[in-house]
Each structure stands twice: as structure tokens, then as C-alpha cells.
Amino acid sequence: MKLSSRLSAIDSFICAPYDVIWDCCCDHGLLGMALLKRAAAKQINFVDIVPTLMDELEHTLTRFSDQQAACQWQVLCQDVATIELQPSAKQLIIIAGVGGELLLRLVQKMVANCPEKLREQLSFIVCPVHHTYTLRQGLQALGLGLIKEQLVQENNRFYEVVQLSFTSNTALSVTGNQLWDNAEQMHELYLQQLVAHYTRMLNRDRTYFQHVLDDYQKISLD
Ligand SMILES: C[S@@+](CC[C@H](N)C(=O)[O-])C[C@H]1O[C@@H](n2cnc3c(N)ncnc32)[C@H](O)[C@@H]1O
Structure with missing residues (x-):
């Protein structure tokens, strides 16, 4: 299925090879499936809190997955706040399509659950629905720096897509210095x-x- 312009923009941010990509709050899992198709990481993890959605996604992935596929996948039905990141792996965490305040709480929890020495292996792509100013303030406070940001319009709504890491030396601004x-x-x-x-x-x-x-x-x- 064709990705929406918002999910396509997120997809286009992902160029570097990763060990693990987390499609958090994945719902239908469309983005993760596109990433799986082009083997964007050794492993793609799909996470959502709704059991029926995850059962359906697991069924779809099982039906269409190729036994010889270059990348592994996992469907996890759980609160994103409880994710424990795997050690020694270059990981990308994507959280899109949820409110900025919830998104910030989820990133704060994931970072708190993650040992300090592992943090330099992490990067994030976030794309909230509203409250980007508060989200950006919170991400700044966590010490995350900017890799890339872009504004996307979809169905008469605007979305900010922001990529971040702990190793970036570019300060993240609250209003998006590189967005405009x-x-x-x-x-x-x-x-x-x-x-x-x-x-x-x-x-x-x-x-x-x-x-x-x-x-x-x-x-x-x-
Ligand atoms: C609108 S969908 C976003 C789907 C997709 N990421 C996108 O951007 O199109 C929001 C999803 O977030 C999930 N969600 C909300 N809070 C969550 C949490 N704490 N942990 C896991 N999933 C959560 C919901 O179940 C829902 O499927």
C-alpha cells in the first residue's frame, strides 16, 4: 500500500543502516512494513498497545513475509513506555501520529529505561500531532540534538518531522530553526x-x- 506523504517523509529520512528500527505506536504498521520491504534494518519491531491491531498485523506479516527475508521482524503488543532497548545495537525509534505531550512522555520513559552508555547508539524520528513546542522543549532537556527536520502537509494539516540523536552537535530549537x-x-x-x-x-x-x-x-x- 502507498505511504501517505507524512509517512513517506519519515521513510525518506532513513538512509543510514540500523540494527533495529522500532515503529512505535504503529497502528496499521504501514511504515514499518515499507521499511521491512526495503530491508532498512536487520530487525524491525512493531509496537502498539491495542491487541486486536497487533494480532491483525502479526497475521498480515506472517502471511506475506519471506522466510529468506534479509531482515527479521517482531510484533510487540505493549505500552511503548515499557520498551527496553537492546544493548550494543544501532537503533532508530520512530514515534508518529500521537500527541506531542504523550510522545514526549514515551521518549522520556524510553531514555530513562536505557543505560547511559547505550544512548549514543540511539536516534529518534518523531512526528507529533500538535504540541510540537512543548515536545521540542522536553527533547532539548533530554540532551537530544537535531539531525534533520521537515514540514509536511497532509489532508489540510501540518506535521513537523524531526530526527534527533544524542551525538548530534546541532542544538534543537523550540520553533524549528531548519524547518522553515x-x-x-x-x-x-x-x-x-x-x-x-x-x-x-x-x-x-x-x-x-x-x-x-x-x-x-x-x-x-x-
Ligand atoms: C493514529 S495512530 C498512529 C499510527 C502511525 N504511527 C502513523 O503515524 O500513521 C496512534 C497509535 O498509537 C497507539 N498508542 C497510543 N498510546 C500508546 C502507547 N502508550 N503505547 C503503544 N501504543 C500507543 C494507538 O493504539 C494507535 O494505534
Whole structure:
């Protein structure tokens, strides 16, 4: 099945070879299946918390998997927060399609469960639904640096795709220093949406949201 533009953008970020790729909160597992097809890692792990989805995915993968396939796969029905990362493996963790606050909690838990010396082997690709500012603040606080970021539009919604690692020397910014392209009209539209949203949010908590609004208003797409 053809990947959506959001999942295709994530797929296009994955060039380096990995030992393990985790398709977390995978739902239908479409992204992981595309990665499996092109053998993007020695092992692809699919994780979601809903048993019926995971049963169905396991069935599909078993039906279509080739015994001689270049890469292994595993379907895990569990809370992503409880994942224990395997030692001595270069691992990519993908979390997409969940809210930014939940996504941050999941990354925090995975990092906390992971021995310090293993962290330099990890990289992440995150693509939240909303709350990217809070997510970026939290990822910064964990010490993650930026590898690559891109804005994607799908079904009249905007998504930020961000790739990170503990070994990157590029600071992750809260509003996305490398995200913006002033030649793209959709970037202007997304920025307008963010400014309108955080202007409305001033009624809820002026001290916090004024700060967020100021940061977005500093972005110039002229
Ligand atoms: C909208 S789907 C995203 C599917 C896919 N990643 C994408 O971006 O298209 C969100 C999935 O996250 C799963 N999910 C939410 N919280 C989770 C958690 N704590 N652990 C594992 N899966 C979770 C849900 O069961 C659901 O299938």
C-alpha cells in the first residue's frame, strides 16, 4: 500500500543502516512494513498497545513475509513506555501520529529505561500531532540534538518531522530553526496557524503562552 506523504517523509529520512528500527505506536504498521520491504534494518519491531491491531498485523506479516527475508521482524503488543532497548545495537525509534505531550512522555520513559552508555547508539524520528513546542522543549532537556527536520502537509494539516540523536552537535530549537522555507507558501500558512493558536491560548495562561507566541513571531519568512 502507498505511504501517505507524512509517512513517506519519515521513510525518506532513513538512509543510514540500523540494527533495529522500532515503529512505535504503529497502528496499521504501514511504515514499518515499507521499511521491512526495503530491508532498512536487520530487525524491525512493531509496537502498539491495542491487541486486536497487533494480532491483525502479526497475521498480515506472517502471511506475506519471506522466510529468506534479509531482515527479521517482531510484533510487540505493549505500552511503548515499557520498551527496553537492546544493548550494543544501532537503533532508530520512530514515534508518529500521537500527541506531542504523550510522545514526549514515551521518549522520556524510553531514555530513562536505557543505560547511559547505550544512548549514543540511539536516534529518534518523531512526528507529533500538535504540541510540537512543548515536545521540542522536553527533547532539548533530554540532551537530544537535531539531525534533520521537515514540514509536511497532509489532508489540510501540518506535521513537523524531526530526527534527533544524542551525538548530534546541532542544538534543537523550540520553533524549528531548519524547518522553515520562505519560498514555500504552506510554511507561511502553518506559521499563521501557530500564531493564531497561541494568541487564543493567551487566555489560558498568559505568562507561558506569551513566551511561546513571542518565539513564533520572531520567525521571519519574508
Ligand atoms: C493514529 S495512530 C498512529 C499510527 C502511525 N504511527 C502513523 O503515524 O500513521 C496512534 C497509535 O498509537 C497507539 N498508542 C497510543 N498510546 C500508546 C502507547 N502508550 N503505547 C503503544 N501504543 C500507543 C494507538 O493504539 C494507535 O494505534
